Amino acid sequence: MSLKLRNNQVKSSETRAICGLERLWGTSPLKSHYDVVLIGGGIHGLATAYYLAKEHGIKDVAVLERRYIGYGGSGRNTAIVRANQRTQENVKLYDEGLKLWPKLIDELDFNLMFFNCGNLNLAHSEAAVSAFRLAVSTANFCNVQSELLDPQQCKELVPALDISDRPYHPIHGGMYHGPGGIVRHDAVVWGLAKGAFKHGAHIHQGVEVLGIDTDGQKITGVQTNRGSISCNRLAVMAGGYSASVCEMVGMELPVHPLTIQAMVTQPLKPFLHHVVSSGAYHCYANQTLKGEVATGAHMDPQVNYSTTPTAWYMKHQAEALCEFLPCLKGVKFMRIWAGLADMTPDMAPIMDGNVMYDGLFIDVGWGYFGFKSGPITGKYMAEFIADDEAPDILKPFALNRFLENRYMGETAGATNYGHWN
Numbered sequence: 001m002s003l004k005l006r007n008n009q010v011k012s013s014e015t016r017a018i019c020g021l022e023r024l025w026g027t028s029p030l031k032s033h034y035d036v037v038l039i040g041g042g043i044h045g046l047a048t049a050y051y052l053a054k055e056h057g058i059k060d061v062a063v064l065e066r067r068y069i070g071y072g073g074s075g076r077n078t079a080i081v082r083a084n085q086r087t088q089e090n091v092k093l094y095d096e097g098l099k100l101w102p103k104l105i106d107e108l109d110f111n112l113m114f115f116n117c118g119n120l121n122l123a124h125s126e127a128a129v130s131a132f133r134l135a136v137s138t139a140n141f142c143n144v145q146s147e148l149l150d151p152q153q154c155k156e157l158v159p160a161l162d163i164s165d166r167p168y169h170p171i172h173g174g175m176y177h178g179p180g181g182i183v184r185h186d187a188v189v190w191g192l193a194k195g196a197f198k199h200g201a202h203i204h205q206g207v208e209v210l211g212i213d214t215d216g217q218k219i220t221g222v223q224t225n226r227g228s229i230s231c232n233r234l235a236v237m238a239g240g241y242s243a244s245v246c247e248m249v250g251m252e253l254p255v256h257p258l259t260i261q262a263m264v265t266q267p268l269k270p271f272l273h274h275v276v277s278s279g280a281y282h283c284y285a286n287q288t289l290k291g292e293v294a295t296g297a298h299m300d301p302q303v304n305y306s307t308t309p310t311a312w313y314m315k316h317q318a319e320a321l322c323e324f325l326p327c328l329k330g331v332k333f334m335r336i337w338a339g340l341a342d343m344t345p346d347m348a349p350i351m352d353g354n355v356m357y358d359g360l361f362i363d364v365g366w367g368y369f370g371f372k373s374g375p376i377t378g379k380y381m382a383e384f385i386a387d388d389e390a391p392d393i394l395k396p397f398a399l400n401r402f403l404e405n406r407y408m409g410e411t412a413g414a415t416n417y418g419h420w421n
C-alpha cells in the first residue's frame with residue numbers, strides 16, 4: 001500500500017479509497033417526486049431502501065431523516081441480537097434476521113462487527129424456569145438453538161455470577177442461546193446507508209416530514225421543511241415517532257413512545273464473555289470489545305418523548321448489576337444515554353401495507369427489539385412495497401390483530417422472565 005501511495009500516478013479517488021477515506025454515502029438533490037418515500041433514517045428505513053434498490057430494481061427511493069441517520073434508536077441501542085423470542089411467528093423472523101448478519105457483512109463489504117458471544121437469560125424463580133422451558137421448546141421446535149441451564153451451569157458459563165442465596169433474587173437457572181450476540185449498531189447504520197446509496201437510493205438528512213398528503217383513498221406525498229414531495233408509495237419507519245407521524249393522516253396506532261436508558265462502565269479486563277440478562281432485576285449487560293460493560297434496563301414507565309437520562313435509573317442499574325455480578329461493586333459508569341421505544345401492547349411489531357390509504361405502509365412498534373430485526377425486516381418490507389402483497393412471514397404482524405383480539409404472546413417474553421433486548 002505504501003508503494004502505491006508514493007506512486008504519483010495513483011488517482012486521488014483511488015488514494016482516498018486505499019486510505020479508507022472514501023465517503024460511505026453521498027448527498028443527492030432533493031427531488032419533488034419519488035416513487036417510494038421512506039420516513040426515518042434508522043436501520044429499518046435504510047435497510048428497506050437498500051433492498052428496494054438492490055433486489056427489486058426500485059431505485060427512485062428517498063429516505064427522509066429529520067436529523068441525521070442513526071439519530072433514533074438505531075444509534076442508541078445496546079446492539080444485542082438473538083432469535084429466541086417467545087412465539088413461533090417471532091422466532092422465525094428473528095432467526096432469519098440473525099442468520100442474515102454474516103451475509104450482509106459480505107454483501108455490504110463492511111465490517112458490522114458481529115460478535116457471536118451467546119445470550120444467557122437468568123431465571124430467579126421456579127415460575128421463570130417454567131417459562132424458560134416453554135421458550136426453549138418453542139425455539140427448538142423452530143430449529144433455533146436454546147437450552148435450559150441449572151445455576152451451576154450458568155456459573156460455568158459466567159464465572160462472575162453470584163449463584164449463592166445472598167442476592168435478593170437468587171438465581172434458579174438460565175436459558176442459553178448460543179447463536180446470539182452483539183453487532184456494532186453504528187456500523188449497521190453506516191453500512192446500510194453505503195449499500196442503499198450505492199444502489200441508487202437518495203438519503204436526505206435534515207428533512208422533516210410535517211404532513212402527509214392524500215387524495216381520496218390514496219397517499220400522494222409528504223409536506224416537509226424543505227417543501228412538498230409527491231410519491232406513489234410511502235412507508236412510516238420513524239421509530240419512537242411513528243405514532244405521531246401516523247397521526248398526520250388521522251391513524252391512531254396502539255403504539256406508545258417510552259424512554260429506554262443505557263450506560264457503560266469504565267473499561268475493565270475481559271471477564272464477561274456472554275450477554276447476561278435478568279428480568280427480575282430489570283437489567284442486562286455485556287462487555288464490549290473495548291472492555292466497557294454496556295448495560296440497559298426496562299423502559300421508563302411513563303409514556304413520553306424524553307431522551308434525558310435520570311439519576312433514578314443510574315442508581316437502579318448500579319444496584320441491580322451488583323446483585324448478580326458482585327465483582328462490579330465500585331466500578332464507575334462513564335456514559336449514559338437514552339432513546340425512545342415505540343411499544344405495542346403485545347410487544348410485537350406492526351408491519352402492514354395499504355393501511356387506511358392505498359400506498360401507505362407501516363413498519364412500527366419495535367419497542368426494544370428493532371435493532372436485531374432491522375435488516376431482515378427491511379428485506380421483507382421492500383418485497384411488500386415492491387409486490388404490493390404481504391410476504392407470508394409478515395402476515396401475522398398486521399395491524400388488524402388488535403381489532404380481532406389476536407394479541408401475540410411476546411409480552412411475557414420480555415417482562416416476566418428476563419428476556420431483554
Ligand SMILES: Cc1cc2nc3c(=O)[nH]c(=O)nc-3n(C[C@H](O)[C@H](O)[C@H](O)COP(=O)(O)OP(=O)(O)OC[C@H]3O[C@@H](n4cnc5c(N)ncnc54)[C@H](O)[C@@H]3O)c2cc1C
Pocket residue numbers: 039040041042043044045064065066067068069070071072073074075076077078079080081207208209210237238239240241242245260261262296337338339340341363366367368369370371372373374421
Ligand atoms: C437504549 C436502547 C437500547 C436498545 N437496545 C436494543 C437491543 O439491544 N437490541 C435490539 O434489537 N433493539 C434495541 N433497541 C431498540 C432499537 O434500537 C429500535 O427498535 C430500532 O433502532 C428501531 O429502528 P427504526 O429504524 O425503526 O427507528 P429509529 O432508529 O428510531 O429511526 C427512526 C428515525 O426516524 C426519524 N424521524 C422521526 N420522525 C420523523 C419525521 N417526521 N420526519 C423525518 N424523520 C423522522 C428519527 O429522527 C429517527 O432517526 C434499543 C433501543 C434503545 C433506545
